Amino acid sequence: MSPAADAPNAIEVRDLTKVYRVFQKREGLAASLKSLFHREYKTVTAVGGVSFSIRQGEMVAFLGPNGAGKTTTLKLLSGLIYPTSGTATALGFTPWQREIAYRRRFSLVMGQKNQLWWDLPAQESFRLHEAIYHIEPDIFQRRLDELSDLLEVRKLVNQPVRELSLGERMRMELIAALLHSPDLLLLDEPTIGLDVVSQRKVQEFLKHYQREQQITVLLTSHYMKDVEALCERAVIINQGLIQHDGPLATIVGRFSQTKIIELQFASELPASTELERFGTVFDIKSPRLKLRIPRGEVAQTLTALLSRYEIEDVSVQDRPLEEVIAEVFQQEAAATH
Ligand SMILES: Nc1ncnc2c1ncn2[C@@H]1O[C@H](COP(=O)(O)OP(=O)(O)OP(=O)(O)O)[C@@H](O)[C@H]1O
Ligand SMILES: [Mg+2]
Numbered sequence: 001m002s003p004a005a006d007a008p009n010a011i012e013v014r015d016l017t018k019v020y021r022v023f024q025k026r027e028g029l030a031a032s033l034k035s036l037f038h039r040e041y042k043t044v045t046a047v048g049g050v051s052f053s054i055r056q057g058e059m060v061a062f063l064g065p066n067g068a069g070k071t072t073t074l075k076l077l078s079g080l081i082y083p084t085s086g087t088a089t090a091l092g093f094t095p096w097q098r099e100i101a102y103r104r105r106f107s108l109v110m111g112q113k114n115q116l117w118w119d120l121p122a123q124e125s126f127r128l129h130e131a132i133y134h135i136e137p138d139i140f141q142r143r144l145d146e147l148s149d150l151l152e153v154r155k156l157v158n159q160p161v162r163e164l165s166l167g168e169r170m171r172m173e174l175i176a177a178l179l180h181s182p183d184l185l186l187l188d189e190p191t192i193g194l195d196v197v198s199q200r201k202v203q204e205f206l207k208h209y210q211r212e213q214q215i216t217v218l219l220t221s222h223y224m225k226d227v228e229a230l231c232e233r234a235v236i237i238n239q240g241l242i243q244h245d246g247p248l249a250t251i252v253g254r255f256s257q258t259k260i261i262e263l264q265f266a267s268e269l270p271a272s273t274e275l276e277r278f279g280t281v282f283d284i285k286s287p288r289l290k291l292r293i294p295r296g297e298v299a300q301t302l303t304a305l306l307s308r309y310e311i312e313d314v315s316v317q318d319r320p321l322e323e324v325i326a327e328v329f330q331q332e333a334a335a336t337h
Pocket of ligand 1: 069070
């Protein structure tokens with residue numbers, strides 16, 4: 001569900017830039033010795049002047065290939081690092097001023113990082129959050145019960161975290177992140193490495209929770225299934241720059257020049273060579289198959305197919321988001337080289 005068009009902005013980012021200075025170590029002993037005295041640096045522009053805003057209650061996907069600047073942007077929005085230049089406000093705060101009032105209202109979850117105590121039951125880490133965020137004991141207990149029920153891990157909160165599966169641990173991480181009822185949730189690859197079932201559980205939970213609580217969510221993920229399940233809008237970043245920002249449907253429309261027609265024939269499949277005249281034949285599972293055809297030719301191709309063959313069922317689909325996004329990255333990369 002999208003928030004009202006006039007909802008105030010939860011996040012506003014303007015010309016945000018983060019340049020890292022990285023020490024260059026030369027190969028060879030002489031060069032190593034020299035570099036002890038003359039350190040050589042190169043600069044890496046992780047985020048190169050990005051601007052975007054996100055309305056309160058929106059759930060937006062932040063997409064891009066490896067090294068695009070996604071995690072860096074989320075770290076900036078969490079106040080973990082300072083920008084080189086530019087501004088950002090999140091819930092009215094400047095994140096890197098690290099005000100306690102801001103810390104109480106957002107959460108960052110990083111799928112690649114364990115934020116819970118490894119050797120202790122998750123319950124102990126939750127208690128620590130209760131103290132840090134000054135959560136009232138009865139509210140804490142109610143939220144913990146609710147969240148652990150929703151995520152189906154109630155029985156596991158007393159088990160040391162290291163004994164949990166990756167999927168269970170991730171769900172504990174989400175509980176820890178949500179105990180203090182943040183208004184803004186920054187999710188950096190929350191389903192990375194999870195099996196399909198756990199992935200779906202996390203997706204379903206996030207969808208339900210976001211709808212109920214109307215919180216603002218910015219999500220990075222390499223799994224387009226997450227994005228399709230959860231977000232209507234995507235901001236695409238590549239090499240530190242925003243390449244596209246808009247509804248997912250528009251991205252598919254703008255970048256995908258093809259459509260897929262799925263056909264179910266009443267009897268034997270005609271020869272592929274015969275069908276190749278209409279488009280690229282793939283995914284043949286007799287009596288079904290798929291045809292990839294240019295976007296603008298859907299109507300005429302369908303008419304021709306239906307008049308020529310006995311077809312029981314037909315559907316027209318967009319290409320999978322995964323393919324389209326991969327193509328967007330490739331096109332952008334090709335354009336900049
Ligand atoms: N602490 C750092 N020091 C130097 N360079 C860094 C640092 N952190 C990130 N970078 C560089 O900045 C760029 C952006 O990194 P970032 O982690 O934001 O990418 P990402 O979009 O999250 O990628 P991924 O999808 O692989 O997680 C990369 O080139 C990375 O090597
Ligand atoms: Mg990252």
